[in-house]
Amino acid sequence: MTRTWLTTRFGLDVPLVGAPMAGVGAGALAAAVSAAGALGMVGVSATAPAGWITQQAEIAAGGEAAGSGGGRPYGIGLMAWALGDNPGQLDAVLAARPALVSVSFGPYDRYVEPLREAGIVVATQVGTTDEARAAEQAGVDVVVARGAEAGGHGRDAVATLPLLQSVLAAVRVPVLAAGGVATARGLAAVLAAGAEGAWSGTAFMGCAEATVSEAAAARLLAAGETETAYGRVFDIAQRLDWPPEYGGRALRNAFFDRWAGREEELAADDAAGASLEEARRAGDFDTAYIYAGEAVGLVRERRTAADVVAEFATADKLLRRFSGG
Incomplete structure (x- = not known):
């Protein structure tokens, strides 16, 4: 090599x-x-x-x-x-x-x-x-x-x-x-x-x-190269103190699409954050996040x-x- x-x-x-x-x-x-x-x-x-x-x-x-x-x-x-x-x-x-x-x-x-x-x-x-x-x-x-x-x-x-x-x-x-x-x-x-x-x-x-759980792995393996999205939705929902210039790229899902562009509203919605945590525990990746890059299609x-x-x-x-x- x-x-x-x-x-x-x-x-x-x-x-x-x-x-x-x-x-x-x-x-x-x-x-x-x-x-x-x-x-x-x-x-x-x-x-x-x-x-x-x-x-x-x-x-x-x-x-x-x-x-x-x-x-x-x-x-x-x-x-x-x-x-x-x-x-x-x-x-x-x-x-x-x-x-x-x-x-x-x-x-x-x-x-x-x-x-x-x-x-x-x-x-x-x-x-x-x-x-x-x-x-x-x-x-x-x-x-x-x-x-x-x-x-x-x-x-x-x-x-x-x-x-x-x-x-x-x-x-x-x-x-x-x-x-x-x-x-x-x-x-x-x-x-x-x-x-x-x-x-x-x-x-x-x-x-x-x-x-990685079996459910998350299945989602990853099925994802295509266009199925990621970049933003701060998941960080804001979890109340994480990531500097705002560092968003995250994850598999796009229903939770992201619901809140993208409504981050200020999300920051005040405790129920949304609770639903994200519950989904993470339940392995519901229509709501829970899976961070991955555009190479996920490979x-x-x-x-x-x-x-x-x-x-x-x-x-x-x-x-x-x-x-x-």
């Missing part, structure tokens, strides 16, 4: 990071992705206790509960806006010392030096070229150029390909590409453009190791993380085909 900064720095076989997905990607998925030769990550929700991080980090690192993690490197993803109210999350991450920590979406710069001093590689996700420049100035080790196609939270400002090209020209630190990269073809494309690897979440959502079957990574690894054949190798 093509060698890049990412593969060399972390001893990977494939230049690929399994993106941190709160509520979907815990220690088992991170361990499985890492064991397959990519870099798995644990996604930390805003309210996750420090003890949960410690437990999932042990699993991701290949502890007994992980089965066959094999001690491969792994990463953890944090939400910068949530750390002020939950400082124990950072303490737990520093104690776990994962190979990589992504801290994004909010005032992340204050956390860069403590993480680097602990010997941890620091990444942040950016949605514009100006954000990439600011991240380089803040001292991050690697920038993740996250396009608007990506699932979950981030900016809806620029698509992956134009963003990647601009960021690569603007910064000197390594750059990973995120948003819409779900197959070997996508990985080959961003490597050919100059990225050091891909950062992929949606491709792993259908994996057996992901913490996810068509339940597979293991090893199978997904193995398919990504065939990107090398595509690169050789077009390079004459």
Whole structure:
């Protein structure tokens, strides 16, 4: 497989990071992705206790509960806006010392030096070229150029390909590409453009190791490429303090369509928030949310993380085909 900064720095076989997905990607998925030769990550929700991080980090690192993690490197993803109210999350991450920590979406710069001093590689996700420049100035080790196609939270400002090209020209630190990269073809494309690897979440959502219910998995596998929507509806209904510039991309459903454009009204409607929580518990995804990117149309079957990574690894054949190798 093509060698890049990412593969060399972390001893990977494939230049690929399994993106941190709160509520979907815990220690088992991170361990499985890492064991397959990519870099798995644990996604930390805003309210996750420090003890949960410690437990999932042990699993991701290949502890007994992980089965066959094999001690491969792994990463953890944090939400910068949530750390002020939950400082124990950072303490737990520093104690776990994962190979990589992504801290994004909010005032992340204050956390860069403590993480680097602990010997941890620091990444942040950016949605514009100006954000990439600011991240380089803040001292991050690697920038993740996250396009608007990506699932979950981030900016809806620029698509992956134009963003990647601009960021690569603007910064000197390594750059990973995120948003819409779900197959070997996508990985080959961003490597050919100059990225050091891909950062992929949606491709792993259908994996057996992901913490996704059968009902949610069925909905994901049936969804097409045009069936996502971006906005703040689900955050407002849950009274989450996400900065307003970071909406979320999720599968479009009846709840989203009902409230899109009526966010101020939704903010005052406690019954709507209660119905969302009830639907989440009941597995009713006409109301409950499933965050996913536009690449969801490429996810068509339940597979293991090893199978997904193995398919990504065939990107090398595509690169050789077009390079004459």
